[in-house]
Amino acid sequence: MRADRLLSLLLLLQNRGRMTAAELAAELEVSLRTVYRDVEALGAAGVPVRSERGPDGGYSLVDGYRTRLTGLNDAEAESLFLAGVPGAARELGLGAVLATAQLKLQAALPPGLADRTRRLQDRFHLDATAWFRHTDPVPHLASVARAVWEQRTLRVHYRAWNGAAAHRELLPLGLVLKSGIWYVVAWTDGPPPADAARPGDTTSPGDDTVRTRTYRISRLVHAETTDTPFERPAGFDLAACWEESSRRLEARLHHTTARLRISPRAQRLLPMQFGAAGSQALEGAGPPDHEGWVLVDLPVEAPAVAVGDLLRLGTEAEVLGPPGLRAAVARTASELAERYAAT
Structure with missing residues (x-):
């Protein structure tokens, strides 16, 4: 040295x-x-x-x-x-x-x-971390990287976002850095991690019991590189695998489409708060009314998540449908009004 x-x-x-x-x-x-x-x-x-x-x-x-x-x-x-x-x-x-x-x-x-x-x-400087967030602590990243490079089986203890723990033996195929967050793409024969942030899973070629899954490295409680080698699948394309699984994750997360009436200010906020889905919704927006408000169709997640996301737009948006989502937003807004009125 x-x-x-x-x-x-x-x-x-x-x-x-x-x-x-x-x-x-x-x-x-x-x-x-x-x-x-x-x-x-x-x-x-x-x-x-x-x-x-x-x-x-x-x-x-x-x-x-x-x-x-x-x-x-x-x-x-x-x-x-x-x-x-x-x-x-x-x-x-x-x-x-x-x-x-x-x-x-x-x-x-x-x-x-x-x-x-x-x-x-x-x-020129490249900062891969998203705005307003710190990078994840990744004490086991070097161990995972070594297992990926040496094609060694990785024994991990993983804790998902909801607190569920699991022990896995992974065949690590590659590392991905997405918005400052590290993931390992690996084969595993266990059930999928209870992790809504993962970009999905796909069945590996030739074996329906082994699946390609994605694990967030900051959630590894323990990682140990074993002496057991494995054969990397011929023709495996990490970038293509990540792109496909990310696309399917977005499709799976967007349970329904919300019909919104949004103000000019919300039109500026939509891409920032909802990313590509917000931008696409604006592209298909109807003509503005006399106040500049427009109608958009925005893909959203499950109601429990969608309500919180839509309330971030405040009074700059009105949820027109589906009826169940409109009712859930109205109910939450009413509860908030009562809570703040009581103080």
């Missing part, structure tokens, strides 16, 4: 020029004392590191010095596929590996192209 760190320190100085000890310590995630020792080690190995004191001082390489030790090892090459999502790389335990790989690439590029890559990093 120290050899990798020394190389990273050398590449940092080569790619960025003068850096202070504090900046190096932050980049390498080590202490200042470790930076001092590493700089001395580089000097002892014949690397011409210049040290300058003062407020504008720091460490730099003697002009013209460049290393050609820029070959990527296997882990570094693999980590480059996560270059656009550094947060995900850190969660997978590949943050330092990715940083070293990027430094090696920059060192190997011609000066002009290296400058362009640095400008791109300065000007």
Whole structure:
């Protein structure tokens, strides 16, 4: 590990020029004392590191010095596929590996192209987490990732959103990061998890007793990679599997269609609060009346969920049907009015 760190320190100085000890310590995630020792080690190995004191001082390489030790090892090459999502790389335990790989690439590029890559990093940033939510704690993500990569059976203890617990042996086929949430797609012969957030399940080829299911990794209480290997199904397409199961989940969750009369303000809110379903509802909206209100047909979940979702629109929307849903919204609104009137 120290050899990798020394190389990273050398590449940092080569790619960025003068850096202070504090900046190096932050980049390498080590202490200042470790930076001092590493700089001395580089000097002892014949690397011409210049040290300058003062407020504008720091460490730099003697002009013209460049290393050609820029070959990527296997882990570094693999980590480059996560270059656009550094947060995900850190969660997978590949943050330092990715940083070293990027430094090696920059060192190997011609000066002009290296400058362009640095400008791109300065000007573009990808944040995969949804607004107004924190990322899930995923202490078992590295174990799951190792099982996926090595094609090893995974023994897990899973706790669903409703508190139900289950023990499973999974054949993990892939990892998916969706809106800052990690999922593992796996084969299992047990009943499906009681998890409404999962993107569904599909029967695997050639075996009706084994099904492809999706598990939210933050709900893994325990995960253990076994020594039992498994054969990955030929032709399995993780992206296609996720897209299909997500589509079926949306179809299954939308139990009915609500007929709404919504104000101009609600027309702006609908895509934000209901996503693609809200956007599609607006595309099929009827003509506005004299106040600008329109009629839309919005796919909604079960009544217990739909009532809460529709009440988020407040007085900017009126539920016209189905009659049962309109009655449920009216009943909830009445109960709220009574509760607040009592205080």
